[in-house]
Amino acid sequence: MGLIDFVKDAGERLFGKDKEEAPAATESPAVFDARKGRALEDTVTKLGFDVENLEISVQGDVAAVKGSVDSQEIREKIVLILGNTAGIARVDDQMTVEAPEPEATYYTVESGDSLSKIAKAHYGDAMKYPVIFEANKPMLSDPDKIYPGQVLRIPPVTD
Numbered sequence: 001m002g003l004i005d006f007v008k009d010a011g012e013r014l015f016g017k018d019k020e021e022a023p024a025a026t027e028s029p030a031v032f033d034a035r036k037g038r039a040l041e042d043t044v045t046k047l048g049f050d051v052e053n054l055e056i057s058v059q060g061d062v063a064a065v066k067g068s069v070d071s072q073e074i075r076e077k078i079v080l081i082l083g084n085t086a087g088i089a090r091v092d093d094q095m096t097v098e099a100p101e102p103e104a105t106y107y108t109v110e111s112g113d114s115l116s117k118i119a120k121a122h123y124g125d126a127m128k129y130p131v132i133f134e135a136n137k138p139m140l141s142d143p144d145k146i147y148p149g150q151v152l153r154i155p156p157v158t159d
Helices: 029-046 072-083 115-123 126-135
Strands: 002-005 052-059 062-071 090-093 096-099 105-108 151-154
Touching: 029 052, 029 062, 029 072, 062 072, 072 090, 072 096, 072 151, 105 115, 115 126, 115 151, 126 151
Parallel strands: 062 090, 062 096
Antiparallel strands: 002 090, 052 062, 105 151
C-alpha cells in the first residue's frame, strides 16, 4: 500500500502526555523512536491481530510496519491503529497479504461527521453506517465515538 498520511496530533496518546511527546532529557531520539515502535507493536498484539514477523519501526513521526497477514482487512486495520496514534503523521505499509482482496478507501473524519453521514456520502444510504462501524472494530468501540482527524476504513459494499 505504501505511504499513508494521517493527522499527527489526532488519536490516542501512547508515547506520553505532553503535546510534543518528546523524549526524556536523558533519552536520545533514536531510543525514543525505538520505544515508540515497541509501544505500537504491543498495541497491535493486545488488540489480537495475528501478524507473522511483525516489525514496527518509528523514525520521527513516520511508522514503518512489516509482516505478513491473512487478509487485506487486517492489513488496513493495523495501518489505522498506527496512524491514528498521536505523534504519527505517516505510515509506511510494507506488509504482505496472504489472500489479496479489494482495498478499502480511507476517510478522515471532519467536525460534524457521524457514521451515518459518512455512510450516506460513500454508499448513498445512511443506514449502512454499521458496515463502517464493523469495518473499524476494534479501534471503534461505539458508533457515536469518532473524532475529527481520525481516519476510518470505508470498505467496498457487497450486496
